[in-house]
Amino acid sequence: MTQATRRALLSGAAGLLAAPAALRAQEPNYPSRPVTVVVPWAAGGSTDAFARVLAGRLSTDLGQGFVIDNRTGANGTIGLTSAARARPDGHTVIVLPNSTYAVAPHLYPLGFEVGKAFAGVGLLVSMPMFMLVGRASPAKTLADYVAMAKQPGAKLTYANSGIGATSHLATEMLLQAAGIEVADVGYRGGGPAIQGVVAGETGMLFMPAAAVMGLMASGDLRALAVASPRRSPLAPEVPTFAEQGYPAVEIIEHIAMLAPAGTPRPILETLNAACRAALTAPDMKPALDRQVVTPEARPLAEWPAYLAAESRRMAEIVHVRNIRIQ
Template sequence: MPAFRLASLGALCTALALVPSLSAAAAPDAFPERAIRIVVPYAPGGTNDVVARLVSQKLSDQLKQPVVVENKPGASGNIGAEQVSRAPADGYTLVLVTTGHTIHPSIYTNLRYDITKDLVPVARLSSGPMLVMVNPKLPVNTVGDLVALAKSKPNALNFASAGNGSSTHLAMELLSNQAGIRMNHIPYGGSAPAMADVMAGNADLVMDLMFSALPQVQSGRLRAIGITSAKRSALLPDLPTVSESGVEGFDAEAWNGLMAPAKTPQSVIDRLSAEIRKALADPELKARLDAQGFSGNWASPADFGAVIGKETTRWAGVVKRAGIKLD
C-alpha cells in the first residue's frame, strides 16, 4: 500500500479515536437538552414545595428548557429521595432535600438509600427560622419565662410537633437539652394539626416554620415567644431570638437544597449549581422567598455537602440523647 494511503488511513483512525472524547467533552455544554424534573418528596403547598416551584420557574427561563416539579410525598420525605437515588445519573432528575433528611439516618432503621452515598449535593436553595409559640393563655411571654416555668414543673408542659423525628420535634428537643428542661412530646401528622391543638389548648407550645406559623401569630391565635435563628427576622423585628432569651448559642434554622443521583457528572452538577446561584440572585425571586420567611441561601456543592455532613452529626447527637427510634 502506498505510503500516502497508509498515512491517510492512520490519520483517519486517529480522528475516529478522538470522536468519543470530543463527544463527551461537548455533552456538558449541551446540557440540558430536555426537561429537568425536581422531585419534592412532600405534599404540595408547603414551604419546600413553594421554594422549589419559585426556583424551577427561574431555572426554566435561564436554561430554555422546562424544569418541572413533581410531588412524591410519603415516609417523611424518604420515598421521593429513594426514588431519585435510583434514577439515571444524568442531571435530569433531582430531589429537594431538607433538614429532615439529615435526621432520618439516626431515627429510621430501614432506610433504603444513603444520603451521603446514593445522592450528591447540587446546591442549597434557602433557609429560614422557626418560631417558638405558645397558647395565648399560657402565662409566658418569653423563652426565659418558658424555661422558668418548665423548670418549676418538670414534665408538666406538653409540646406538639409535626411528627416523631420531624425537624420541629428535634429542634424542640435541642432547645430542651440546651435549656436543661423536660417537657412531654405529642406528635401529630403535620404542622397544621399540631398548631391547631395548641390553639385549642390541648397542648401548650409548638415550634414551626415561619411560613406556616406567621398567620397564626398575626391573628393572635398563637403567641410567638422566640425565633430559632441566630439573628432576628425582618418580618418580626421585635421578636427576640432564643439565644437572646437565655438559651445562649441556640441556633436551629430549617433549610432545603437539591441533590442528584450519585455519579452524576461533575460538569453537570457545576452547571446546575451555577444556574441556581444566578436564579437566587434575582431581586424578584429574592423578594418572593423573603416573603415566605425563607431566604435564598445558595451554597456550592462542596459547601452544601459540608452542611449535610455537619447537620447529620448534630442531629444524631440530639436523637441519641432523646432516645428516639422509629421503624
C-alpha cells in the same frame, strides 16, 4: 451620567440578558429534555411551594421544563430513595429539607448514605424556626415557660408535627438545654399541630417561619424565641435562645437540591449556577419573600462539608434524646 457609569450599566444589563445562554454554555447539551424535580413532601407544604417557584424560574432560564414530582412518606425517605435510584444524567434532581437529608437517615434504614448516594447541587434557602405559644398562654417569655415547666406537678404539652421534623429536634434541644420535660402530643403534619396550639389543645410548638408569620401577626401565636444565631428580620423583636441563656438551642430549616451520585460535574455546575442566579435575581425577590425564605445560594464546593456537619449535629440530638420512629 459619566461614560464609565454608562458602560457599567450597559455591561450589567447585557449580563442579565445573556445569563440563561451563559448557564447553558457550561454544559451546552443540558438539559436535553424536561427535568424531574422530586419533592419528597406533599403538595402545598413549604418545601413544595418553594420548589415550584424555583422550578418555574429554572424552566425559563435553562430552556426545558422542570417538573415537580411529589413522592411523599416516611419523613421524605420514599422520595429520597426514589431519587437515589434515578439515572445520574441531571434529568432527575430532588429538592428537600434538612429533616430529610440530615435527620431521617438516623431514624430510617435507608440502605445508603446520603453523602455517597447523592451529589450536592447546593444549599438553596433557609428559614428561621420560632418557639411559639398560644394567645391564652401565661408564658410571656422563655423564662416564664421554663419556670412553668419546672413547677411541681407541671403537665405541659407540646405539639409535635412529626417525629424527626426539624421542629421536633428543636423542641428536644430546648428540653435538653433547660432540663425540663414536656409531654409530646403527636399531630399529622404542621397545619394540624399549629391549629392544636391556636385552639389551646396543646401549649407550645416550634415551627418554621413560613407556616406561622400570619398567626404571629394576628396574635394567635406568640413567639418566645427564635432558634437562629441572630434575631430574624422577619420578627426582630423576638430574642434568640442564646440571648436568653440557651445557646445550644440553634436550628434552622434549610432546603437543598441534590442529584444522584455520578451526575457529571459540568451538569452539577450548570444547576448550581442556575439556582444561584435565580435566587439572587432582583425580580425573584417578591416570590421568595412570599415563601418567607432567605436565599443561601452557596457554591457547589461547600456542600460536602456542610452536609457532614449538619448530619453529625442532628445525629447527636437523635442519640442524646433517644428519638425513635414508633
